[in-house]
Amino acid sequence: MLTDIEISHNAQLKPITEIAENLGLLPTELVTHGEAKAKVNLSILERLKDSPKGKMVIVTAVTPTPYGEGKTVTSIGLTQGLQKLGFKACACLRQPSMGPIFGIKGGAAGGGYAQVVPMEELNFHLTGDIHAVSSAHNLAAAAIDARLHHEQRLGEKEFKRQSELKPLHIDPQKVLWKRVVDHNDRSLREITVGQGDINGPQHSSSFDITAASELMAILALSKNLQDMRKRIGKVHLALDKFGSPITAEMLGVAGAMTAIMAEAIKPTLMQTLSGAPCFIHAGPFANIAHGNSSIIADNIALGLADIVVTEGGFGSDMGFEKYCNIKVPQAGKVPDAAVLVVTLKALKANGVLVNDSETKSVEHQALESGYENLRWHILNIIQYGIPVVVAINKFATDNDDEIEWLKSKSLQDGAFACEVSEAFAKGDQGAEQLAKEVIKATKEQNKFKTLYDNEMGLEAKLSTLVELGYGASGVELSETAKKQLNEIKLLAYDHLPICMAKTPLSISHNPELKGAPKNFIIPIKEFRLNAGAGFITAIAGNVMTMPGLGVKPAYLNIDVNEEGHIVGVS
Structure with missing residues (x-):
């Protein structure tokens, strides 16, 4: 064959x-x-x-x-x-x-x-949608760091005079919006930005793979261009020094992000x-x-x-x-x-x-x-x-x-x-x-029902998901997750559904538990609010939002032959 x-x-x-x-x-x-x-x-x-x-x-x-x-x-x-x-x-x-294509799937x-x-056209670039998501996402990341830099450099009064904008007082240690790239690259999981005298303020950050961007989820869940614009405006980018959220709308970048993704x-x-x-x-x-x-x-x-x-x-x-x-x-x-x-x-x-x-x-x-x-x-x-x-x-x-x-x-x-x-x-x-x-x-009679009602409390939705959705006996929240859950409630987003981030190699959170495991507890490491996409991500176990390349990645098989055809893709 x-x-x-x-x-x-x-x-x-x-x-x-x-x-x-x-x-x-x-x-x-x-x-x-x-x-x-x-x-x-x-x-x-x-x-x-x-x-x-x-x-x-x-x-x-x-x-x-x-x-x-x-x-x-x-x-x-x-x-x-x-x-x-x-x-x-x-x-x-x-x-x-392209992460999995060059990583393991080919x-x-x-x-x-x-x-x-x-x-080959489907696997590489297609019509550029993923690159558009990356660009829009990273524009927001650059906009946050630029705002941090100029507000700190100029001070509140001079910043207002030169920019004609209201200072946002972003907490550099509470920047929620990372950066993305459409490749597997474990070295980008933890980075520091703002190093050097004129690039600050310095703070910790990281990269996710583009498919993990909230903008990708928004693209998939939007009903039209206007709906996407509204959702992008709701995205939480950071917290200010008083603990209040700063959205893409507040930063003034939501319109430009939407423009990048208009096609x-x-x-x-x-x-x-x-x-x-x-x-x-x-x-x-x-x-x-x-x-x-x-x-x-x-x-x-x-x-x-x-x-x-x-x-x-x-x-x-x-x-x-x-x-x-x-x-x-x-x-x-x-x-x-x-x-x-x-x-x-x-x-x-x-x-x-x-x-x-x-x-x-x-x-x-x-x-x-x-x-x-x-x-x-x-x-x-x-x-x-x-x-x-x-x-x-x-x-x-x-x-x-x-x-x-x-x-x-x-x-x-x-x-x-x-x-x-x-x-x-x-x-x-x-x-x-x-x-x-x-x-x-x-043609059979349809009796569709969701697993839980979104009007249920977050803890009840989470318990229902892990017990009925995975067969677990319960859930265990880290101290960080407990604090984040309370913050989400205070922001009145507890009506959103749960999106579990976990291993795909087991029904449980542990890839070593094969078959149909029972009597296990799902450990939740952290929660992430995706206000624009309309769900709350619960990160279970050791799942990574930036994959890494394996010891024998699929890119080793991919090349272009003498006729100019891409080969090695499966």
Whole structure:
């Protein structure tokens, strides 16, 4: 079989204008960026506001291995399979961050014959949205430090005279807004800024990866340009010397930040290998932020297509949970069905390799042990009141008897259906049966409910999330977290939902706890108020908002060949 990048290079792409026309976009609603991609003007939202809405399917997964279990492959393959069945289908996916691309994944455009193409354009820069988020974010960081410098240098009276601005009295030790870059770089986790006689005042700071920026979450959750402008104005940048918050609006930088992101708020239209439309928009990580693509892309797709396929990052305890408890209340559209992606490999990785049976192989014993992880995720989705279709992402080396055993167990434990997906190897044909079951699932009665009511107190929401959302026995707050929680209450933001930042490699906070762990306590290290995005981040365990490169990073495989083609992306 050809490599992913070879398949992408050999693809016969349709003009993006043809993809747009088939979906129902008007020529005036499209701004092309070459032959393969285009931005969509937000004027379409007004045209579609009263149109019938399609069905929404959210694709999630079991607890993944570090390389993922083919959730994006399945999302794209399912969209292609639905198209093959004659439905007008559209995918809505996040834009890949270059951090994971050069770090461990080597690409995030799907794979095999279930790809968004051209994959190298998707993986590198696309239409520049992530760079716009970085620039807008870092402008605010520079504006804070500049204000600190000039107020200190000139003194209150002279600063007012020269700037015609009211002094903000920023506390340099209470600057909340860090800096961002779209790369994994552990050396930037802790830095000092303002060193030198003319660069001060000196204070501690750090970098996050751009996907962790509150602006990325705002981009994904905004309903239009005006909504994004309002949200950016609410962002808390620092505290003054009296402990009061300083927002982007107060600093006077919110308008410029919005201007930088004015093009980024427009979704990018691309296509799959079979010519199915796909909106790429926003890229928040699910282990740090809420891990879903944009409300705007969803709304456009729902107004044009019969069925829309989107995905939440990592397992159902991560992106799916945040989709239900953070995105749905803001978007107003509940999912009609969920697809739960699983691989035999992932379940065996969540199991225990022992050989204490004369009749069962070590591998099958690991599968049976690891099945508890899949069972947990099935029941987790069911508690939200929507039907779940288990999709077995099949590898060529998989054992057919084990697959049949997995199908039977999944149905016993409440899955609406369980189907093999061979989208990677066979494209739309390999996902056709899965698509049929998903269509049936979307016709089931929907009993969707969130895990908690946002009018509940913060402690009650947090307890509900860790106990019902992860199966933990409780939560433990650090002294720092307790103080921050009280500060959030005093600022009257306790009505916001919780966005847990934790490891994706376990349902718990501890990546070493595999399967379906029980009787564990979630330790909360700190809280971060995201007033503009509309959620409170709770940081659990040792999760990092700036990843680091591993000992053998994926960038070692990436190059440009003599023909000028990018190679080594997967």
